[in-house]
Amino acid sequence: MHVRRIYSIAALNVRVLLSDRTALLWLLAMPIVFTFVSGVAFSGGGGGGDAPVRYALTVANMDEGSRGGELLDAILRSDEIDLLMLEGPAADEEAQLLVEDGDRSAALVIPRDYSERLAARESVTLTFHRNPERMNPLVTRRAVERVVTKLNADELAGRAVVSAHEAIRGAPSAEEELELTRAIRAFVSAEFAGPSTTVAVERLGRPAQSEAPDMGFQHSSPAMALMFVLLNGLMLSSMLVTEKREKTLARLLIAPVRRSEIVAANLAWRFIVGTLQLWFLIGFGALVFRVDWGDSMLALALVGAAYVAAVAGLSVLIGSLSGNPRRAETLSLVLSLAMCALGGLWWPLEITPEAYQTVGHLIPTGWAMDAMNNLLSRGYALSGVIPQVLVLLGFALGFSIAAVAAFRYE
C-alpha cells in the first residue's frame, strides 16, 4: 500500500469538504447550537452549576384558621422553592385543573379544616397534585415534605410530653401543660437546627474542581459531539456513492492506485474530518461551556480516535453498499438516529431496561458514551477506558474489512 497515494486522495477530499460552507454549518455550527440548547434545557436555567434552581409551587390555602399560613411561612423560610398563591373560594379546584391541564407542574392544597383539626388533635391531610410528565414536583414535594416532617415532630412532641406526663405522673395542670409544650418544642426546634444525625454525600471519582462545570453542558457536550461526529460521518457516505455514479472512481482504474488504497484513502479523509470536528467541539466545550473533559487528554484522544475510526469505517461501508446517494443518506440518517437513541446519547442508559442497555452495547455509541462517562465523571486514566477503546477499534476494523469487501468502482 502506497501512503503517498492514499494521502493525495485523502487531502483532496478534506480540502473539498472544508471549502464547502454547508458542510461547515453541519460540522461546526449545528453541534454547537444543539449542545447549547440541550445544555440549557438540562441544566435547569443555563446558569452556573453552583447556582441552585428554584422551582415554583402553586398553593391553594383554603384553611379558615391561621395554621395554614404558618405552614406556608415555614415553607418559604426553608428558602428552597417559590410559592404561587391562588385566591378565591374555588382555589383548590383551580389548582387541580391547572396541574391536570399541564399549566402548572404541581400544586399544594391546604384543606379548609386544617387549623381546626390540628387544634382538635386530629389527623389532617394536605393534597399535593403533581403532573407525572414533569420532574419539578419531585423537588418541590421534597421541600414540602421536609417542612411537614418538622411540623409533625413539633405537634407530636407537644402531644407526647403531655401524654407521657399523664402516664407516669398524672394529668398536668393547664399551666404545666403550657410550659411542657413550650419547652419540648424549643428542644425539637434546636434539634432540627442542628441535627445529631446527618447525611454526608460523597461523589466518588474526580476531586471537586475549583470551577464547577455546568452539569447540563457536562452531559450535552460529549453526547452532542459524539452524535454529530456520527451524523456527519455517516452522511459523508453519499459522497462515495456520488463518485461512483459520476464515474470519478472508475477513472481511477487507469491510475496506479489499488482498490485497498482507495478504501484506505476514503477511510483516512473521513477519519481526519471526524477528528478535526471532534477536537473543535471538545475545545469549544472546554472554553465556552466550561466542560471538564477529564484528567487524561491521552485517554480522551484514544477514545476519540477509536470512535471516529469506527464511524469512518461504517461510513465507507454504507457508501460501498448503497446504489444511489439518496439511499445512502436515508440509511445514514436511520442508522445515526437509532444509534444515538440506543447508545445513550439522548438519555442516560442507566434509566433504561437491562435489554435496552444490552442492545446499546452492540453498537459503537454505547461504548463511546461509557468511555466518556469514565473520563469526564469518574476521572479514569487511560487504563480505565482500554476495554472501550479496544471494542471501538474492533468495530472500526470490522466495518473497514466489510467496506473493502463490498467496495466496487461502479
Next chain:
Amino acid sequence: MRALYIALKDLKMRLRDRNTLVMMLLLPVGMTAIIGFAFGGESGISTVEFLLVAPEEGGFLAEAAAGLLSHHELFDVERATEEEARRAVAAGEKSAAVVIPEGLLDSVLTGAPAEVRVLLDPASNIKAGIVQSMIEQFISYLSAGSAVGRGVFETLDRAEPLGDSEHLALWGWMFMWMRDAWTEPPVSLDTSTTDTDDLNVHAYFAPGFAVLFLLFTMLASAKTIHEERESGTYERLMAAPLSKTSIIAGKMTGSYVLAAIQILTLIALGGLLFGIKWGSHPGATIIMALVTAAGATSLAMLIAAAARTGRQTDSVGTAIILVMSLMGGSMWPIEQAPEAFQRFGRFTFNYWAHSGFKKLVFDDAGLAGITQEISIICAMSAVFVVVAVLLLSRRRI
C-alpha cells in the same frame, strides 16, 4: 385544474420513492418504538442497585433502612464492606452505597453526633440521586422521632428529675406511643398524580416524531422546486400552457396531500402498533392532523422559497427543523425544561402541533379544546404561504 396535474405528478413520484417512504413512515414509527423500548416497556426502568455498609452493633437500623427500600421493587439492596462498596461504586457497578456509622443507634437514643455517608457514582445522575433522596428522607424521619423521644425525657426530667422506675416506665410508654403516633402523623401529605395510569410513553412521543418527520418529508417535497430548475424540467413546464401561479399551487397541493397522507397514516399506525388512543373525538383528531399538515407544508415551502438551491434547502432546512423540534418538544419532554426555555418553544410550529395532539390524547379534548392550537397553526401557515408565494413569484424558480 392544471395545478392538480402537477400535484398528482409530484405525489406519484414521491410515493414511488422508497427513501420517501422510509422518511415518512419507517423512521417515525421506529423512533417511537425505540422510545417505548427505553421508557415504556413492560420491563420498565432497570432496578436501582445499591450497597449497604452497616456495623454489627446497631445494625437493625441499617436493616430498617434496607427493609424500607426493599419494599419497593425498584430497589435492590446488597450488604458489603466499605472497601467493596467504594470499589463497586467508583467502577460504576453500583449506583450508590450507604455507609451506616457505628454510633447511629447511640445518636438516635442520646443525641450523640453521627454521620450517615452516601457514596455516589458520579456518572449516575438519576439512580444515585434516587438513593440519596430516599436515605435523606429516612434519616429525616429517624431524626424527628429521636428529637421527640429525647425531648420528652429531657423536658420531664427538667420539670422534675426522673426516678429509675419513672425512667423505665417512660421507656415502655414511649415505645408504644411512638409506634402509633408515627403510623398516623398529625399532618400527612397525599400525592395525587394526574393520569398516571393512562400515561402511555408511545402516545407522548409519537405525535412529536410524527411532526418532526412530517417536516422532513415536506422539506424533501418542497425541494423539488429547485430540483425542477436544476434538472431542466422547469423549462419544459414553462413551455407548457401553465402560469407560474399554477406551478406553485400545484407544488403546494401535491406536498399538502402527501403531508395529509403521512400524518393520517402515522395516526392509524400509532393506534394499531402502539395502542395509542387518539381521543374520543375522531373529527377533532382529523382536523388537527390536516391543520398540522398545512403548517408543515407551508413552513417547508417557505424554507425552499428562501433558499437558492436544493442543497441549501436541504442543509439549512434540516438545521431549522432540528432546532425547532428541539425547542418545541418534538424530540423530548419540553415540560421538564426551565420556564424561559419553554417560552421560546412557543414560537415554534412544533410546540403547537405537539400541544394539540397531547390535548387530544391525554385530555380527550374535542375541537373546542384545541381551538388555540388550530388558530395559531393556521395563522402561522397563512404567514408562511404568503411569504413563500411572494418570494417564489419574484424570482425564477
